[in-house]
Amino acid sequence: MDALLADFDPRTISIFTTKNQVEKTDNYFLRSASDIGFFFEEKAFDEQGQLRQPKELSINKVGHALHDLDPVFRQFSRSPAVEGVLRSLGYKRPLPVQSMYIFKQPSIGGEVVPHQDSTFIHTTPLSCVGLWWALEDASRDNGCLWGMKGVHKEGLKRRFKKAEDGFVSYDLPDTAWDMTRFEPLECEAGTLVLLHGENVHYSAENTSPVSRHSYSMHVVESAPGTTWSPDNWAQRAPENPWQPFYG
Numbered sequence: 001m002d003a004l005l006a007d008f009d010p011r012t013i014s015i016f017t018t019k020n021q022v023e024k025t026d027n028y029f030l031r032s033a034s035d036i037g038f039f040f041e042e043k044a045f046d047e048q049g050q051l052r053q054p055k056e057l058s059i060n061k062v063g064h065a066l067h068d069l070d071p072v073f074r075q076f077s078r079s080p081a082v083e084g085v086l087r088s089l090g091y092k093r094p095l096p097v098q099s100m101y102i103f104k105q106p107s108i109g110g111e112v113v114p115h116q117d118s119t120f121i122h123t124t125p126l127s128c129v130g131l132w133w134a135l136e137d138a139s140r141d142n143g144c145l146w147g148m149k150g151v152h153k154e155g156l157k158r159r160f161k162k163a164e165d166g167f168v169s170y171d172l173p174d175t176a177w178d179m180t181r182f183e184p185l186e187c188e189a190g191t192l193v194l195l196h197g198e199n200v201h202y203s204a205e206n207t208s209p210v211s212r213h214s215y216s217m218h219v220v221e222s223a224p225g226t227t228w229s230p231d232n233w234a235q236r237a238p239e240n241p242w243q244p245f246y247g
């Protein structure tokens, strides 16, 4: 990631926030499904629109095709150990559809609001699983994940869909989640957290002086009988087709 950031020209700016995804037609965001895009923290800029600090401390996340396009991330994401996890979960032809390196920068790391991954990564029938690796210790102080036990049995609440004109939006308003049901998923660097696609999770703002880097990859079933929804925001460019693990 250090090497990718060193090569990145911060003049190609896009800000990432899960709060403003409604009705977004940001082509940079949509293209990142087939590419490696760089997204800045909302609080990274001053009133003149200039970065307050070096780009390395201003990026919110990098995604969403690291697992296919970057040799280092590809090797890790498609390693026998990861394949073994997916086999053990019963996937017949697992397809990694997106990957993200999230920085949770010290002091300015933005929140990720409560969501179900299947809202964004939809198949029929539902099949998404999130693999989330703590690259640094994650605690309540620096913005660890928070999950809700048992909520994956309560169904998918809404979808984030792309219309034919390229507009992406939620089909229903957000659920008023009972915040007292969330539990912190504090963990040490190196921990893998598996997130059922209908689990609801979030991470708070990082106001501490310590970063919380993580890498996550979302995988769906692609064996016959399961279909990738054509109105998902993430669709692949013809020159970079989906690449399942095996099967």
Ligand SMILES: O=C(O)CCC(=O)C(=O)O
Binding pocket: 102, 112, 117, 130, 132, 144, 145, 201, 202, 203, 214, 216, 217
């Ligand atoms: O790393 C985070 O803060 C959020 C990650 C997340 O929501 C996900 O990987 O689905």
